[in-house]
Amino acid sequence: MARRAKSVAKIDSTYMRQYDAQVERQKKKKKRLFRRLMLFSLVVVVVIGGLTAYHVKQRTLHAEKQEQYEKLEREMTSLKEDEKDLQEEIRLLQDEDYVLEIARTNYFFSNEGEIIFELPEEEPSY
Numbered sequence: 001m002a003r004r005a006k007s008v009a010k011i012d013s014t015y016m017r018q019y020d021a022q023v024e025r026q027k028k029k030k031k032r033l034f035r036r037l038m039l040f041s042l043v044v045v046v047v048i049g050g051l052t053a054y055h056v057k058q059r060t061l062h063a064e065k066q067e068q069y070e071k072l073e074r075e076m077t078s079l080k081e082d083e084k085d086l087q088e089e090i091r092l093l094q095d096e097d098y099v100l101e102i103a104r105t106n107y108f109f110s111n112e113g114e115i116i117f118e119l120p121e122e123e124p125s126y
Helices: 012-092 096-107
Strands: none
Touching: 012 096
């Protein structure tokens, strides 16, 4: 069964021309609306993509800065402990008895009448 060509003729009247013009305007209106919606959708997608990329970049930067901050905090804690130890050493070095004790143990200074024997630090042979 082959399709038959349309055998209905159009009526050429002002009403039909107006109707055809109206249908054509509606088609154009729909086409413009579709184009506007596509453009708007494209703009929204680009904006959301840009914001997402910016957000990811900022999160990465924040994570790096947070890691750097924690590292510096640990370093500062270590330096404060070192400072505390050094302050204690300064306080002790101002004591004459402590300085004399260091000189006796490290540099083999002796009191009057004292004899110092240096023993070798070897393991016994037995």
